[in-house]
Amino acid sequence: MVLSDFNYDTDYCYRWLTFLFSEEVKLRYREYKVHKQQQEAIHKVADWMATSKSRFGLVLNGITGNGKTTLVKAMQNFYNICKFKNPLNEEEAVFYTHASITFLTSKELYHLYASDKKRFDRCMNTFILAVDDLGTEESEFCQYGNRYKPLEELLSYRYERMLPTIVTTNLSGKAIREKYGDRLADRFNEMMQVVTMPDINFRNP
Secondary structure, X not given: OOHHHHOOOHHHHHHHHHHHHHHHHHHOOOOOOOOHHHHHHHHHHHHHHHHOOOXXXXXXXXXXXXXXXXXXXXXXXXXXXXXXXXXXXOOHHHXXXXXXXXXXXXXXXXXXXXXXXXXXXXHHHOOOEEEEEEOOOOOOEEEOOEEEOHHHHHHHHHHHHOOOEEEEEXXXXXXXXXXXXXXXXXXXXXXXXXXXXXXXXXXXX
């Protein structure tokens, strides 16, 4: 299953995302002001939600404070009310399951790998996963002389299974290749729709 199977059109997703984005801004006691470049980015994300099949992943990139995390939270609020048929459960009473978005930072996922591998594995297998601030975590995890790359392992796993994955990052494509290597960078190019947010730090007064 891919997100476009929900059959919401681009305009429907855009109107909801715009509203939910503004609500997230207000929750932080900030004034929401419509910005053209920001609206264009939100529309691109809405179009990805409505139409994307082969590009089952999304990267929101750009500078700090430009609304990447706020937009993912808006998406999370949207999908938290979506339901889809669960083909793994034949009991009619629980035939539908919530879509929802599991939303963690890359640092949280890195530490889960070491402290709670079962929960890390659940994150790997969740339907929609959002990874915030990719690139801020340590690259490798060492245990008993063995070296592991938790984020690379997670993203490669989800690539193989074509699971919807949303990533926010300040890293450019070149920087992702330098940090994670050619293999994961090439997979990103195949699976991810890239949306660049405005080059504006909205946290500044």
